[in-house]
Amino acid sequence: MTEYGRGQGSEPWHPDDPLYGDGGWGGQQAAQQAQQSYGGQQQHYPQQPQQQYGDWGTGEQHGYGDQSYPQYDQYGQQYAPQQPQHHQPQQPQQPQHQASQQPQQPQYDQNGWPTGSYPQDPYAGGPQDPYAQQPAPYGSEQSDYYGTPEAYPPPEPPGRRRPEPEREPEPQTDWDPGPDQGEHAFFAGGDDEDGRDEEPDDRRGRGERRGGGDRRGGGKERKRRSGLACLVVVAVFGGGLAGVSYFGYQFYQDRFGSAPDFAGSGNGEQVTVTIPKGSGGYAIGQVLKKMGVVKSVDAFVAAQAANPDGKNIQDGVYTLQKEMSAASAVELMLSPKSRNNLIIAEGKRNAAVYELIDARLEVRKGTTAKVAETKWKTLGLPDWAVNHPDVKDPLEGFLFPSSYAVAKGQTPEEVLKQMVARATEKYESLDFETKAKSLGLEGPWELVTVASLVQAEGKTHDDFRKMSEVIYNRLKPTNTETNQKLQFDSSFNYLKGQSEIDISESEINSNTDPYNTYTNKGLPPGPIGNPGDDAVKAALNPTSDGWIYFVATDGMDKTEFARNIEEHQKLVDKFNASRGN
Numbered sequence: 257m258t259e260y261g262r263g264q265g266s267e268p269w270h271p272d273d274p275l276y277g278d279g280g281w282g283g284q285q286a287a288q289q290a291q292q293s294y295g296g297q298q299q300h301y302p303q304q305p306q307q308q309y310g311d312w313g314t315g316e317q318h319g320y321g322d323q324s325y326p327q328y329d330q331y332g333q334q335y336a337p338q339q340p341q342h343h344q345p346q347q348p349q350q351p352q353h354q355a356s357q358q359p360q361q362p363q364y365d366q367n368g369w370p371t372g373s374y375p376q377d378p379y380a381g382g383p384q385d386p387y388a389q390q391p392a393p394y395g396s397e398q399s400d401y402y403g404t405p406e407a408y409p410p411p412e413p414p415g416r417r418r419p420e421p422e423r424e425p426e427p428q429t430d431w432d433p434g435p436d437q438g439e440h441a442f443f444a445g446g447d448d449e450d451g452r453d454e455e456p457d458d459r460r461g462r463g464e465r466r467g468g469g470d471r472r473g474g475g476k477e478r479k480r481r482s483g484l485a486c487l488v489v490v491a492v493f494g495g496g497l498a499g500v501s502y503f504g505y506q507f508y509q510d511r512f513g514s515a516p517d518f519a520g521s522g523n524g525e526q527v528t529v530t531i532p533k534g535s536g537g538y539a540i541g542q543v544l545k546k547m548g549v550v551k552s553v554d555a556f557v558a559a560q561a562a563n564p565d566g567k568n569i570q571d572g573v574y575t576l577q578k579e580m581s582a583a584s585a586v587e588l589m590l591s592p593k594s595r596n597n598l599i600i601a602e603g604k605r606n607a608a609v610y611e612l613i614d615a616r617l618e619v620r621k622g623t624t625a626k627v628a629e630t631k632w633k634t635l636g637l638p639d640w641a642v643n644h645p646d647v648k649d650p651l652e653g654f655l656f657p658s659s660y661a662v663a664k665g666q667t668p669e670e671v672l673k674q675m676v677a678r679a680t681e682k683y684e685s686l687d688f689e690t691k692a693k694s695l696g697l698e699g700p701w702e703l704v705t706v707a708s709l710v711q712a713e714g715k716t717h718d719d720f721r722k723m724s725e726v727i728y729n730r731l732k733p734t735n736t737e738t739n740q741k742l743q744f745d746s747s748f749n750y751l752k753g754q755s756e757i758d759i760s761e762s763e764i765n766s767n768t769d770p771y772n773t774y775t776n777k778g779l780p781p782g783p784i785g786n787p788g789d790d791a792v793k794a795a796l797n798p799t800s801d802g803w804i805y806f807v808a809t810d811g812m813d814k815t816e817f818a819r820n821i822e823e824h825q826k827l828v829d830k831f832n833a834s835r836g837n
Contacts, residue, residue, distance in 0.1 A: 515551075515552045515553075515554035515555040515558060515582075516551045516552040516555060517550070517551050517552065517555040517581055517582050518550065518551045518579045518580060518581050518582075519581055520579075520580070520581060520584070521577065521580055521581070521584040521588075522549075522576070522577025522578060522579055522580040522584070523577060523578050523579045524577060525577060525578045525579075526575055526576070526577055527547050527548065527549065527575075527576055527577065527578055528573060528574070528575055528596060528663055529543060529544060529547050529549060529573070529574045529575075529576055530543070530572075530573050530574075530661040530663055531543060531569075531570075531571045531572055531573075531574065531661060532571055532661065533571040533661075533674075533678075534571065535571055537556065537557045537560045537561070537566070537569075538553060538557055540556065540560075540569060541553035541554075541555075541556035541557050541560075544556055544576070544585060547576075547578075548578040548579065549576050549577070549578060549579075549580050549585055550580060550581075550582050550585055551579075551582075552582075555581075555582040556582045556585065556586070558582065559581075559582035559583040559585070559586045560582075560586050562583070563583070563586050563587070563590070565590050566586055566590075568590060569586070569589050569590060570659065571659070571661055572595060572596070572597035572659045572660070572661045573595070573596040573597045573598075573661045573662065573663050574588075574589055574594045574595060574596060575594055575596045576588060576589070576594060595659070596663075597659040597660055597661055597662070598612060598613070598616050598659070598660045598661075598662035598671075599658075599659050599660075600612070600655060600656070600657045600658055600659075600660065600675070600786065601657055602657045602711060602786070602787065602788030602790075602791065603657070603708075603711045603712055603785045603786065603787070603788065603791075604655070604657065604785065604786055605652070605750065605784070605785045605786070606628065606649050606651055606652050606655055606786070607625070607649075607753065609624075609655045609675075609786070610622075610624040610625040610628060611624075613662065613668055613671050613672075614668070616662045616663070616664070616671075617662065617664060617665075617666060617667075617668060617671070618664050619668065623668055624668040624671070624672070627668045627669055627672065628649070628651050628668075628672060631669060632650045632651050633650075634669075635651065635669070635672050635673050635676050636673055636676045636677055636680065637650065637651070637654060637676060637680070638680050638683075638684070638700075640689065640699055640700050640701055641654065641700075641701055641704075644701060644781060644782055645781065646770045646781035646782075647781050647782040648771070648781075648782070649782075650782075651672070651676065652708075652782055652783045652784070652785070652786070653679070653704045653705070653707075653708050653782065653783025653785070653786055653787065654675070654676045654679040654680070654704075654786070655672070655675040655676070655679065655786050656675060656678040656679035656682055656786060657786050657787075657788045657789075658675075658678055660674055660675065660678075679786075682789070682792065683700060683704065683792075686792065686793075686796060688700035688703050688704070691703065691796050695728065695796075696728070696731070696732075701782070702779055703795060703796075704782075704783050704787070705779050705780060705782055705783045705784075706724065706727055706728075706779065706795045707783075707787035707791050707792045707794075707795035708783035708784050708785045708786070708787045708791075709723075709727055709742070709744060709746065709747070709779075709784065710723045710724050710727065710787065710791045710794050710795050711785055711786075711787040711788060711791035712744075712746035712747075712750075712784055712785050713744060713746050713806070713815075714791070714794075714815065715808060715812070715813050715814065715815045716813065716815070717790045719806075719815045720790055720791050720793075720794030721794045721797065721798055721799045722798075722799050722801070722803050722806070722817050723794070723806065723815075724794045724795050724797075724798035724799070725798040725799045725800065725801065725802075725803045726803050726804055726805070726806055726817070727742065727798075728798055729802070729803065729804045730742055730743075730804060731778060731779070735804070737804055737805075737820070737821060738804075739777070740777040740778060741773060741774065741776070741777050742773035742778075742779070743773055743774050744773045745757070745759055746784060747771050747772065747773040747780045747784055748764055748767070748771070748772050748773070748774065750771055750780075750784035750785070751767070751769050751771035751772060771784070801817075801819075802819045803817040803818070803819060804818070804819060804820070805817065805818040805819070805820075805821070805823065805824035805827070806818070806827075807824065807827035807828055807830070807831050808831065809827060809830045809831050809834060810831075810834055816830075
């Protein structure tokens with residue numbers, strides 16, 4: 257065998273070669289067989305010095321034990337540097353003509369390495385190419401197609417190997433490379449949900465390297481699919497933009513655009529509108545729109561906000577017209593002309609309120625009074641307002657003076673419940689249960705009774721606090737002026753169902769009814785009317801000036817107060833003078 261690469265000369269057989277050495281077929285026997293098979297010709301190989309592998313990059317190579325390996329220069333060519341020989345001198349080569357008669361046996365040194373020449377290999381190639389084409393044995397002239405340098409290139413040393421050339425792209429076929437060949441999976445109709453990352457180029461399959469050729473087969477189909485996908489995306493985005501635009505326009509119109517509205521002050525058709533208690537602008541607008549008064553809720557809210565007095569619109573019953581502009585509806589609701597509520601004045605007794613309810617509901621007279629008498633326990637009175645003895649009307653003092661939305665079609669029970677609820681809310685908000693004890697009263701029921709007396713006896717709101725002090729001073733056990741008797745005409749008039757000023761002493765003194773405060777100490781059994789807000793507050797906050805007497809000196813609107821009997825007599829004389837007595 258000849259040397260690999262471009263080096264000159266020949267290379268000795270390696271002792272590990274399976275044809276030689278102790279570990280192969282066994283030394284001399286293998287050599288004799290080889291020599292005979294090659295026509296008995298002996299080949300000569302110069303003895304190569306042995307060397308050991310050392311460090312990489314130093315040019316030295318060392319094997320294991322006494323083995324040696326080929327060395328290469330910086331150009332990847334093999335060379336054999338001269339090393340001191342440690343073997344015996346090579347025996348002189350015998351003439352070639354003697355080799356046919358007696359095969360020469362290879363010589364070995366004491367370490368088992370061959371020292372002589374070797375039989376010639378009749379199939380060996382030239383020194384440049386160990387696999388070059390050789391003449392066929394047995395005289396055959398047939399060429400060896402596998403003996404070309406291109407078929408078996410010599411191996412290069414590990415450190416000198418050049419990178420493999422890039423493979424040429426294989427011819428493109430009609431095979432569809434799929435979404436990875438320059439086409440997104442979405443437009444190619446594939447599914448990209450598997451979540452697999454693309455592999456590096458050197459790990460992809462052969463099929464992926466076929467995408468660079470002609471796509472006449474599957475390209476058109478992919479283009480059609482891509483076009484369809486694009487149309488779908490455009491349609492989706494277009495529909496989304498249209499929807500966003502529509503709703504955005506509606507949102508803008510609702511928030512910033514002009515709300516739909518009627519023009520003018522109505523079409524002449526009247527309608528009765530009931531606004532519930534606690535309704536704000538939006539709730540009022542909803543009622544008006546439902547009844548056909550305004551065209552939109554937003555228009556009414558905007559008109560109410562634009563009117564300086566718009567927030568003063570209260571609950572109640574209004575007489576309006578249909579198809580009014582929002583501004584004209586707000587203006588009319590602020591005018592007393594539109595108010596059609598049931599107004600309960602301060603100090604009204606329940607008997608008078610029942611008649612007003614009957615008239616508003618257009619029911620038979622006495623209907624509401626009958627409901628109050630038979631159903632008073634179901635109308636919402638608080639627990640502290642029930643089961644008091646000698647009370648003529650349990651609802652007295654609980655039909656709170658205010659404006660109520662009462663219209664035909666409602667029932668007396670509904671109206672009464674609304675009024676009782678308003679009074680209960682007022683008393684609870686002022687903490688009647690706690691304040692009553694601090695004022696020396698037994699409970700909130702007595703506090704309502706005091707407020708009703710203040711309302712009945714006071715002529716003006718300025719009198720209410722003084723009148724409240726008069727009541728509390730006369731109720732005191734230390735009162736020696738009236739001996740804890742109130743002596744109010746208002747309570748006797750309530751008993752009699754009248755409103756008289758001139759009452760004879762004989763009539764008063766002869767009546768012992770609990771509501772007669774001339775003949776009975778303390779408060780009457782219950783309220784004698786329905787106190788308003790100012791009277792209620794005055795009952796909670798009386799003056800502290802020592803007032804114990806009072807006289808309406810003009811008989812109508814003017815009330816004057818006194819601290820003792822002498823001052824009181826002077827006020828009585830003044831009253832008589834005003835009357836011409």
